[in-house]
């Protein structure tokens with residue numbers, strides 16, 4: 001048994017502290033009406049198709065972001081396993097891009113020309129780019145990375161719960177991010193982020209918290225965009 005003090009929170013990581021502090025925004029990103037409409041079966045398929053096309057664009061921008069994290073982990077990390085965890089994520093993205101193409105074909109969504117990113121997507125991709133620069137801090141970037149993956153994990157896991165009425169044709173999508181395997185991967189990322197945050201300077205901590213909030217805001221906007229189709 002771990003020794004715990006009066007509050008029982010002495011072993012809590014920085015991330016959980018932040019999630020408690022920003023609970024409303026976190027819930028807004030992980031239980032968004034778009035996701036709730038999948039899990040209660042009322043989703044409008046045109047919203048799903050908008051999401052699919054836009055997320056394909058996002059994931060293409062996510063690849064160089066993850067590549068930049070591999071470089072940062074290789075250069076800066078005090079733990080060799082960081083790079084292996086991130087590399088595993090990168091390998092999954094390779095499959096994911098193929099999955100998007102297959103899924104888009106199934107739904108009749110055109111992924112090539114003239115598919116353009118909507119404004120919230122453009123802004124999210126621009127934020128990713130700011131974290132890709134050589135000057136961007138590893139701790140800040142890995143915190144953002146965890147948040148990006150965790151929002152999808154928590155959101156889609158909700159659509160697989162016993163109470164959910166997710167349409168059968170959307171189950172495979174929910175399984176991609178809602179699976180146990182993806183949850184475990186997110187847990188590994190959270191571990192890395194918490195370990196770095198424990199040793200971070202005040203300035204890094206401040207920047208990482210802002211990055212976490214920025215991800216949550218972009219995720220809410222991304223779901224809004226998918227729902228409204230613009």
Ligand SMILES: Cc1ncc(CO)c(N)n1
Nearest residue numbers: 055058059148149152222
């Ligand atoms: C917008 C968005 N956030 C997170 C993920 C998770 O990879 C994704 N595919 N798209």
